Each structure stands twice: as structure tokens, then as C-alpha cells.
Amino acid sequence: xxxxxxxxxxxxxxxxxxxxxxxxxxxxxxxxxxxxxxxxxxxxxxxxxxxxxxxxxxxxxxxxxx
Numbered sequence: 812x813x814x815x816x817x818x819x820x821x822x823x824x825x826x827x828x829x830x831x832x833x834x835x836x837x838x839x840x841x842x843x844x845x846x847x848x849x850x851x852x853x854x855x856x857x858x859x860x861x862x863x864x865x866x867x868x869x870x871x872x873x874x875x876x877x
Contacts, residue, residue: 812822818834827846832839844852854868 812820812832814820820832820834822830822832824830824843827849829844829846829849830841831844832841
């Protein structure tokens, strides 16, 4: 589990997806993103924004971790 800050955590799953956990006081919200959605998020948040190339690159990193 990677703890980002302010009770926000991420965990890489065996299928390449990512579990996102947000804790706020006694509430916990958990969502699971498949590898394509996670790749799109990472590519979109990069400085250059998402392109076909950046998406394919990030998706390839997810596929390698399987």
C-alpha cells in the first residue's frame, strides 16, 4: 500500500488495477480501478496530458506488473 497523504492510499493489484482507499474520520471509501482506467488517470495527470502514446506507455507499465 502506498500512503500518499491525508488518509489517501493506493495499492497495485495482481491484475494491474489499483485499489484507492480514502479514510475520513470513521468513514472509509474504497474503489478499484482496472488497469486501463488507471493508465488513463496517470497519463491524463502527466504534464503533457493524455495522448495515445502516453496512455499506451502507462498501460504497458501496468501489463509488465501482471
